[in-house]
Amino acid sequence: MALIVQKFGGSSVADAARMRNVAGIITETYKAGNDVVVAVSAQGDTTDDLIEKAREINPDASKREMDMLLAAGEQMSAALLAMAIEKLGFPVVSLLGWQAGVQTDSHYGMAKIKTVSSERLTAELAKRNIVIVAGFQGINKYEDVTTLGRGGSDTSAVALACALRADKCQIYTDVDGVYTADPRKVTGARKLDEITYDEMLELATLGAQVLHNRSVEMAKKYGIEIEVLTSLERKPGTIVKENAKMEKMLVRGVAKDTNVARISIVGLPDTPGVAFRLFDRLAQKKINIDIILQSVGRDGTKDITFTVAGEQADEAMAALADMGNANVVCDRDVAKVSIVGAGMETHPGVAAKMFEALYDKSINIQMIATSEIKVSVLIARGDADKAVQAVHDAFIK
Amino acid sequence: MALIVQKFGGSSVADAARMRNVAGIITETYKAGNDVVVAVSAQGDTTDDLIEKAREINPDASKREMDMLLAAGEQMSAALLAMAIEKLGFPVVSLLGWQAGVQTDSHYGMAKIKTVSSERLTAELAKRNIVIVAGFQGINKYEDVTTLGRGGSDTSAVALACALRADKCQIYTDVDGVYTADPRKVTGARKLDEITYDEMLELATLGAQVLHNRSVEMAKKYGIEIEVLTSLERKPGTIVKENAKMEKMLVRGVAKDTNVARISIVGLPDTPGVAFRLFDRLAQKKINIDIILQSVGRDGTKDITFTVAGEQADEAMAALADMGNANVVCDRDVAKVSIVGAGMETHPGVAAKMFEALYDKSINIQMIATSEIKVSVLIARGDADKAVQAVHDAFIK
Numbered sequence: 001m002a003l004i005v006q007k008f009g010g011s012s013v014a015d016a017a018r019m020r021n022v023a024g025i026i027t028e029t030y031k032a033g034n035d036v037v038v039a040v041s042a043q044g045d046t047t048d049d050l051i052e053k054a055r056e057i058n059p060d061a062s063k064r065e066m067d068m069l070l071a072a073g074e075q076m077s078a079a080l081l082a083m084a085i086e087k088l089g090f091p092v093v094s095l096l097g098w099q100a101g102v103q104t105d106s107h108y109g110m111a112k113i114k115t116v117s118s119e120r121l122t123a124e125l126a127k128r129n130i131v132i133v134a135g136f137q138g139i140n141k142y143e144d145v146t147t148l149g150r151g152g153s154d155t156s157a158v159a160l161a162c163a164l165r166a167d168k169c170q171i172y173t174d175v176d177g178v179y180t181a182d183p184r185k186v187t188g189a190r191k192l193d194e195i196t197y198d199e200m201l202e203l204a205t206l207g208a209q210v211l212h213n214r215s216v217e218m219a220k221k222y223g224i225e226i227e228v229l230t231s232l233e234r235k236p237g238t239i240v241k242e243n244a245k246m247e248k249m250l251v252r253g254v255a256k257d258t259n260v261a262r263i264s265i266v267g268l269p270d271t272p273g274v275a276f277r278l279f280d281r282l283a284q285k286k287i288n289i290d291i292i293l294q295s296v297g298r299d300g301t302k303d304i305t306f307t308v309a310g311e312q313a314d315e316a317m318a319a320l321a322d323m324g325n326a327n328v329v330c331d332r333d334v335a336k337v338s339i340v341g342a343g344m345e346t347h348p349g350v351a352a353k354m355f356e357a358l359y360d361k362s363i364n365i366q367m368i369a370t371s372e373i374k375v376s377v378l379i380a381r382g383d384a385d386k387a388v389q390a391v392h393d394a395f396i397k
Numbered sequence: 398m399a400l401i402v403q404k405f406g407g408s409s410v411a412d413a414a415r416m417r418n419v420a421g422i423i424t425e426t427y428k429a430g431n432d433v434v435v436a437v438s439a440q441g442d443t444t445d446d447l448i449e450k451a452r453e454i455n456p457d458a459s460k461r462e463m464d465m466l467l468a469a470g471e472q473m474s475a476a477l478l479a480m481a482i483e484k485l486g487f488p489v490v491s492l493l494g495w496q497a498g499v500q501t502d503s504h505y506g507m508a509k510i511k512t513v514s515s516e517r518l519t520a521e522l523a524k525r526n527i528v529i530v531a532g533f534q535g536i537n538k539y540e541d542v543t544t545l546g547r548g549g550s551d552t553s554a555v556a557l558a559c560a561l562r563a564d565k566c567q568i569y570t571d572v573d574g575v576y577t578a579d580p581r582k583v584t585g586a587r588k589l590d591e592i593t594y595d596e597m598l599e600l601a602t603l604g605a606q607v608l609h610n611r612s613v614e615m616a617k618k619y620g621i622e623i624e625v626l627t628s629l630e631r632k633p634g635t636i637v638k639e640n641a642k643m644e645k646m647l648v649r650g651v652a653k654d655t656n657v658a659r660i661s662i663v664g665l666p667d668t669p670g671v672a673f674r675l676f677d678r679l680a681q682k683k684i685n686i687d688i689i690l691q692s693v694g695r696d697g698t699k700d701i702t703f704t705v706a707g708e709q710a711d712e713a714m715a716a717l718a719d720m721g722n723a724n725v726v727c728d729r730d731v732a733k734v735s736i737v738g739a740g741m742e743t744h745p746g747v748a749a750k751m752f753e754a755l756y757d758k759s760i761n762i763q764m765i766a767t768s769e770i771k772v773s774v775l776i777a778r779g780d781a782d783k784a785v786q787a788v789h790d791a792f793i794k
Contacts, residue, residue, distance in 0.1 A: 016450075016453045016454050019454055020454070050473070053413075053473075053477065054476075054477065054480055056413045057413050057416055057417070057477055057480050057481050057484065058480040058481060058483055058484040060483075060484070061480035061483060061484075062480075062483055064490075065476045065479045065480050065483065065491060066476075066480075068472065068475070068476035068479070068491050068493075069472075069473055069476035069477060069480075071472070072469040072470075072472040072473045072476075073469075075465065075466075075468070075469040075472065076447070076450075076466055076469045078465070079451075079462045079463075079465035079466035079469075080450065080451065080454055080466060082462045082465070083451055083454050083455040083458035083459075083462050083463075083466075084454050084455060086455055086457075086458060086459055086462065087454065087455040087457075087458075093461075094462060094465050096465075096542070099540060099541075120540075143496060143517075144496075145493070
């Protein structure tokens, strides 16, 4: 007998038929002799509808009241899912975040789980109840309702799994696993059987929106095995764990990120502290910098180029409005293409092979960034899909 | 400075415009220097919509899970109302039943408030916050969410008023007070300035659905003054209190109840214990009996006639299916018309005057029941509206 935590996203419980399907998955797991704890998201568009309702009344509503409002979405889906399980004749109880002991900090709208006090959960499991927990929510030290931000139900599930020392955490979504690239766009994209936490984190950061980053970080810290799989078919998904099998693949995934802009400052005086003052100014505006390139220009000047997330480009440009004689230029017509793989640490030729694949397709590389398990290049946005396919073809057979 | 508890029903907060209107009423009360605590119902049809959603998934859902589901309705309206008040620039906080300390028994779907632990409420008032409490809900000793049944937000408001020793409890509805009769149907119906708790209780029981009965009982017990008024206009309503002014009116209200059926058992053996066994059988089926009439029949038999609520008539008939030689007849074509007034205790001619008014209109009286402050008659349903008007004309000028 194992203890299994399952998470079902909004599309998995969008209507009564999907609810019944999910109730089927949960009760099959229970019938097989397992203890089952479930974290569930709000149904379909509920969260968006509630945000719209709030906006109509007060576009500047406090985050505390927004959390109070939005938490009702998961409350409703948890109760309805419990009813669907009752209908199948199994013992079940739904719990809100605070009832399940999910304690967070007070960062409303983006709260972090601090601890999960598992007394109630343990007591319900001891009664052989299936436990449905409203995902995405918790309470802070003031006993006020908080929410964990978009994708927070993944984090709820992993936090519950960690607190209960679960044997496995299954994240059910509308895709059937983690792929080497977006299968809708890249020919030959393959589903991975296994992937390491670090690879998953790099892929998540790079725009493969399968798992919420914080949930992967937490799973890594506590060594909880995650399985990403679909609720629409009964087949195995992708296992995320520390020592994932390598499958003789250097590169585990190719990701594309088009939410990026490149900003260049040309003709800065080449004196000490210039770069520091520049990036300090951006940091004060809470603008995250990604790739940075510095080059020596002509006549004792230098050029600095960096990338930011697309939605922060305007803010960054405003922060840099007054740069003396330097010329500030923003290019939004760019994309970042990355390869991720734990194996590349010990294989120095990986980056070269990627560049060669791009050169073969006459794709110009504007910037390069590397980490132990990742190589990213910035290219023209129009080349992005072609680049992903070319790189995928080069590494993944 | 006073402490005022206000309650707003579902139609008062049905949409964004109504929410803004209610936020206006609340903040005007606050601006006048008062502490304000508000109990709010779910918006418009939210509760019915949620019940329909549950029915689609499981028509026999447990009451515990129904309460978990329905409580989300008041959570959403409390948060939205708080946002509307934030928009007007006032300090406000919304609280769920459990956060407001509303503790109930475990009778899911129909829970009774046991106590209100007012620490959090008091702390929020000390910070000069307007406090919006989700009505209709509480928690039981297992820390599970409960609901108080239809109309429960009235009880929430009065319970909060009692716990906080409020100076006044204002119940905002879609009618502007308590009337001597239904003003849509009875010419000359007048709004009352004041009414006693007992009169209000009799009127509520008799079908004038202005205030939830339990809320009036609780207000009476703790001596909390209630005002019933409309949220759609700014004008005084009706005050419910112990020593209401008499206004020289013997009769405070004329009520009609058509949700009633008369059951007659003709030809019972006239032996001891017959009536006991009959009513014991009905009691075991939890069927409430209202007016009872027993008369001696022919040939050593007797007849018993009584009334039940319309929806319990079939059950009552089924329970009486096997009554030997006696003949059981059910008449649903009846109505109960009642006059209520604390003054009639000391005025013996009141009942006679009522009967005379009915006689003048040739309305036949089938049964009569009286209490200290009430006279009820059972008549043919087709005569009901005419009877109410005639009785109203006789007593209320």
